[in-house]
Amino acid sequence: MQNLLVSSQIKDVDTYTIQHEPIVSIELMERAALAFVNAFINRFGDEEATIWVCCGQGNNGGDGLAIARLLRKNGYTKVKVFLANYAQKTSPDYLRNLERLKQEKSEIPILEDLQALKLRQNDIVIDAILGSGLNKPLSGKYEKLAVLINTSKSKVVAVDVPTGFKSEGELDAIYNGVKADFVISFQVPKINFFFPESIKAIREFEVVSIGLDEPYIESLPSQWKLVTEQFINKTIKPRARFSHKGTYGHALIVAGDTETMGAALLSVNACLQAGVGLVSACIPQSGLTALNVSLPEAMYFNRENLSNTDLQKYQAIAIGSGLGIGETQEQLLEQLLSKNKPLLIDADALNILSENKELLKEIPAQSVLTPHMKEFDRLFGHHDNWWNRVEMAKKKAIELELIIVLKNQYTFICLPTGDICVNPTGNPAMAQGGMGDVLTGIITSFLAQGYNSSQAVILGVYLHGKAGDILAENREIVTASALAKSLPKVLKNINSEKS
Ligand SMILES: NC(=O)C1=CN([C@@H]2O[C@H](COP(=O)(O)OP(=O)(O)OC[C@H]3O[C@@H](n4cnc5c(N)ncnc54)[C@H](OP(=O)(O)O)[C@@H]3O)[C@@H](O)[C@H]2O)[C@@H](O)CC1
Numbered sequence: 001m002q003n004l005l006v007s008s009q010i011k012d013v014d015t016y017t018i019q020h021e022p023i024v025s026i027e028l029m030e031r032a033a034l035a036f037v038n039a040f041i042n043r044f045g046d047e048e049a050t051i052w053v054c055c056g057q058g059n060n061g062g063d064g065l066a067i068a069r070l071l072r073k074n075g076y077t078k079v080k081v082f083l084a085n086y087a088q089k090t091s092p093d094y095l096r097n098l099e100r101l102k103q104e105k106s107e108i109p110i111l112e113d114l115q116a117l118k119l120r121q122n123d124i125v126i127d128a129i130l131g132s133g134l135n136k137p138l139s140g141k142y143e144k145l146a147v148l149i150n151t152s153k154s155k156v157v158a159v160d161v162p163t164g165f166k167s168e169g170e171l172d173a174i175y176n177g178v179k180a181d182f183v184i185s186f187q188v189p190k191i192n193f194f195f196p197e198s199i200k201a202i203r204e205f206e207v208v209s210i211g212l213d214e215p216y217i218e219s220l221p222s223q224w225k226l227v228t229e230q231f232i233n234k235t236i237k238p239r240a241r242f243s244h245k246g247t248y249g250h251a252l253i254v255a256g257d258t259e260t261m262g263a264a265l266l267s268v269n270a271c272l273q274a275g276v277g278l279v280s281a282c283i284p285q286s287g288l289t290a291l292n293v294s295l296p297e298a299m300y301f302n303r304e305n306l307s308n309t310d311l312q313k314y315q316a317i318a319i320g321s322g323l324g325i326g327e328t329q330e331q332l333l334e335q336l337l338s339k340n341k342p343l344l345i346d347a348d349a350l351n352i353l354s355e356n357k358e359l360l361k362e363i364p365a366q367s368v369l370t371p372h373m374k375e376f377d378r379l380f381g382h383h384d385n386w387w388n389r390v391e392m393a394k395k396k397a398i399e400l401e402l403i404i405v406l407k408n409q410y411t412f413i414c415l416p417t418g419d420i421c422v423n424p425t426g427n428p429a430m431a432q433g434g435m436g437d438v439l440t441g442i443i444t445s446f447l448a449q450g451y452n453s454s455q456a457v458i459l460g461v462y463l464h465g466k467a468g469d470i471l472a473e474n475r476e477i478v479t480a481s482a483l484a485k486s487l488p489k490v491l492k493n494i495n496s497e498k499s
């Protein structure tokens, strides 16, 4: 896991690195500019393009000046600098870079008049006006400049963060900052990059290291964590010698209704593909033939027997995928809750909880809820923005001692400890019905295999997205069935890389 930091903490890391490396601040700025330029060249290799580097007067502007100089040095002959000198204050490193640019007679035109900023279709704007130092909404000349950049047809590449974009905290409904096609951000992704509202400001982003002190970053208190591949590799266990089906647990999945039997089958199949030892499908009798034909490995569990069966033999129990809503389903949920065993609660079972909120406190500790945005709001109230929604998920996870998996492009996993783990895998090719049912099956599988709740959820969400990413490399759409089918190979690749 990697700590995600708020802007004030990033400043703190900056200061720490300068003192302890040691390195002078202007050299750190040079390092940031160089990291930006390398990533930029990698992506936008056209040395003939006209590049307008728009610079404010803080350190973001200082980066811009150094970037302009380094691009010129790398063969980009049509670099121009535009100074947005609208502020009273200037940063010392900005001034040093400005002096250097002037002294070196670098042949880079330095413009200050807005009229001179004639942006054309194939030009590139490097946005170094305001970075993570943003401390109030954009207005006046800054806003006018943002409008000019946004209405041009030029490609926009932002340094660290787009001008006017808040790195953390609630994002306003209306965004008036620079809209970047690409952001090259320093050292850590900013928390707000992961919220859907960021689409108004950022099309794509990349994070480049600038050599800030990593152990110090990890030592800082932050409840925001990014799930990393290293964490997954460390956590996942390969299949052991002499192991047998009993080693990998028995899962019970309570799911399906006449019209949504497919959801149950998807979930049960994913549970098998993710490696469970045994799985029993507690589905309506009308689904029995479909189950036997499509998933002969699975067993059937008659719903009539749920109330009088000892469920101790199941290492994991999930309820909800395609379950439907009604008195029978409500009774099933209540019967399971009364067993006082952690559950994974998804889809319609969440909707039943929304209609019967008194049941929330009956959910056993360490249970997992996997709502998408609408299911979450039905449960815990309407939210105008994602920042508040995630804050509420964190609060409820602590209060109810649950793991709340708030699903989206970047899924937020809120743990009872208060930690919010952001999952980086997954992509829009996966935006199709049934994908959540597959996720439920995968997490249930890992729970049955003996991972603790947090591990099972983090592994499940990450690998679900990873499988989707691998498939999306050569297809536009990834179906839920295709994703489930690919899981054994994804798991094999991870375990082979480890050994
Ligand atoms: N460790 C790292 O990651 C490194 C980061 N580096 C770089 O530093 C950047 C951060 O630099 P920074 O702190 O100087 O802030 P920056 O964004 O340039 O502007 C601050 C000034 O803008 C002003 N201001 C704010 N909001 C405003 C508004 N809405 N409208 C108008 N004015 C507004 C505010 O003025 P004030 O209101 O306080 O008078 C303040 O003085 C970071 O993004 C990265 O590019 C690298 O160089 C090296 C290592």
Ligand SMILES: Nc1ncnc2c1ncn2[C@@H]1O[C@H](COP(=O)(O)OP(=O)(O)O)[C@@H](O)[C@H]1O
Binding pocket: 347, 372, 407, 408, 409, 410, 411, 425, 426, 427, 428, 429, 430, 431, 432, 433, 434, 435, 436, 437, 438, 439
């Ligand atoms: N654009 C996307 N990028 C990444 N993951 C996505 C995207 N769209 C959907 N998903 C994933 O697909 C799943 C959808 O869940 P859900 O809405 O419950 O699906 P369903 O109820 O149809 O099974 C979630 O895990 C979500 O993270």
